Amino acid sequence: MRLARRTLLPCAFSLLAALLSASCTPPTDNANSNTTATTNVVAPGASPSPAVQTLTETDRPQKIKDQMTQRGEQDNAAPVLRVVEPREGATINGSVVNVKLALSGDLKGYKPMKDPATGMGNHIHVILDNEPYEAYYNIDGPAFELRNVSEGTHTLRVFASRPWHESYKNDGTFQMVTFTVKGGGDASKPATTASGQVMSNINSANANTSASPAASPAREGKDMKASTGGAVDRTKPLLTYSRPKGEYKGDDANAIMIDFWLANAKLQGDGGEYRVRYSVDGSEPKFVDKWSPIWLSGWTAGKKSVKLELVGKDGNVVDNGGYNSTTREITVVK
Numbered sequence: 001m002r003l004a005r006r007t008l009l010p011c012a013f014s015l016l017a018a019l020l021s022a023s024c025t026p027p028t029d030n031a032n033s034n035t036t037a038t039t040n041v042v043a044p045g046a047s048p049s050p051a052v053q054t055l056t057e058t059d060r061p062q063k064i065k066d067q068m069t070q071r072g073e074q075d076n077a078a079p080v081l082r083v084v085e086p087r088e089g090a091t092i093n094g095s096v097v098n099v100k101l102a103l104s105g106d107l108k109g110y111k112p113m114k115d116p117a118t119g120m121g122n123h124i125h126v127i128l129d130n131e132p133y134e135a136y137y138n139i140d141g142p143a144f145e146l147r148n149v150s151e152g153t154h155t156l157r158v159f160a161s162r163p164w165h166e167s168y169k170n171d172g173t174f175q176m177v178t179f180t181v182k183g184g185g186d187a188s189k190p191a192t193t194a195s196g197q198v199m200s201n202i203n204s205a206n207a208n209t210s211a212s213p214a215a216s217p218a219r220e221g222k223d224m225k226a227s228t229g230g231a232v233d234r235t236k237p238l239l240t241y242s243r244p245k246g247e248y249k250g251d252d253a254n255a256i257m258i259d260f261w262l263a264n265a266k267l268q269g270d271g272g273e274y275r276v277r278y279s280v281d282g283s284e285p286k287f288v289d290k291w292s293p294i295w296l297s298g299w300t301a302g303k304k305s306v307k308l309e310l311v312g313k314d315g316n317v318v319d320n321g322g323y324n325s326t327t328r329e330i331t332v333v334k
Contacts, residue, residue, distance in 0.1 A: 051300045055280060058297040061255050064164050073108040074122075079160040080105030080172035081124065085143060086156065086179040092149075095184045099126060099144035101136070101158060105172060110160070112137050120163040125242060127157040130323050132245050135161070151184035155232050155321075157240055159261050165243050166259055166293050174261050176234060230321040237265035237274060237318050239310035241326040248299070249333035256332075259293040260308055265318075267291050274318070277309045301334040 068075050085100040086092060101124060103112070114121040114137040125133035126144060136144050136158075159174040161167050232238065240261040248256055258278060266272020269290035276288040280296075281304055288294055309317050310324040317325045 053281070053283075053298060053300040055283075055296045055298045058255050058295050060295060061251070063251065067163065071109075074110045075162065077108040077110040077168065078106040078170040078172070079103060079110050079168055080170075081158055081160060081175050083156065083158060083175050083177050086177060088177045088179070090177075090179045092179060092181050093183050095148050095150075095181070097146040097149045097154075097179070097181065099136075099146065099156065099158075101139045103139060103160075105170075112139050112160075114138070115163075122163060123161055125157075125159055125161050125165075125167065127240065129155055130241075130321075130326060132328060133242060135165075149181050149184050151181050153178060153180050153231065157261075159240070161242075164257070165245075166257065167242055167261055169261070169291060174240075174263060176232070176263075178232070232321040232323060235264065236320045237310055237324070238263040238320050239265075239276065239308065239324045239326070241308050241328060243293075244306055244330045245328060247331045247333060253299055253332050253334055255295040255297045256299060256330075257293050257295050258288070258306075258308070262291050262310070265310065273313050275311050277311050279307050281305050299332045299334075301332050304330050304332060306330060 080103070082102040082104070083099075084102050085098045110122055112122045112124055114123070121137060123135040123137045124139060126136045127133045128146065128149075134144075155176065155178050157174070157176045159167050167173075240263070242261060243259040244256050260276065262276075265274045267274050267276065267289050277285045278288065279285040305327055306329075307325070307327040309326075312318050
């Protein structure tokens with residue numbers, strides 16, 4: 001009997017300890033048994049850390065390859081442009097500047113025209129001073145009218161483009177003219193198209209304008225920010241920023257194209273001495289060494305700042321009126 005008491009007493013203490021331990025342990029939720037209590041916890045009022053953007057060069061998107069197949073020989077065309085108006089060195093009295101172009105060359109079916117169903121088509125990139133281009137589709141129609149162009153000297157650049165905004169790079173497609181406006185528009189407002197949409201103003205950085213009641217809706221044009229460019233020397237190397245521009249969403253945000261027009265210079269990969277340096281949001285710069293578009297994947301959502309620069313062998317920007325270092329803001333929607 002005494003032996004049985006000595007055996008049962010330790011067992012009783014062990015059972016009591018186990019019961020106390022179980023009563024102090026919170027119940028386990030089987031649905032979350034593989035996570036810890038701190039996983040993905042965000043403090044009240046705090047925002048999650050933004051996704052890290054890592055951009056890499058990728059292949060031309062398949063949908064563009066499909067468009068190229070459907071277009072037949074058009075991508076091998078050599079469209080040649082001529083600026084009919086304004087003429088080189090012209091002096092224009094008043095604030096209205098008409099842009100009229102003539103197209104020729106080995107076209108292979110290439111013709112600027114917007115598809116009403118898709119809103120896309122071959123077009124001409126029209127750049128006033130150093131602002132983002134505007135797409136001009138119907139060059140056989142009314143002139144591309146710029147209104148409220150301020151007094152002073154202005155530069156116009158044009159070149160042929162495909163529906164997805166990749167520029168043609170043959171001789172003769174890029175044209176540039178410089179003209180002077182006297183008695184121009186209100187210098188506190190930006191230049192606009194005939195429908196009142198903003199084009200450029202070398203004297204105004206943040207001006208806005210509204211459409212004139214007498215404006216004709218038939219003329220093409222879209223909003224553009226004020227110009228910051230200076231005088232261009234047409235004999236020196238010149239980089240013309242083309243893409244990216246605007247907003248990218250859906251499949252278009254998966255791979256975004258960088259494209260530009262290059263005059264009076266050859267890149268290293270084409271046997272020359274220049275390079276095109278690009279950076280996004282101030283990231284480590286990278287280079288384009290052959291004159292052809294590249295596509296970048298890995299974009300995160302939000303506003304992005306894209307800079308393109310033409311640099312020489314010394315790594316410095318080649319100056320030409322400030323045009324060889326251009327920054328644009330785009331928006332990626334995901």
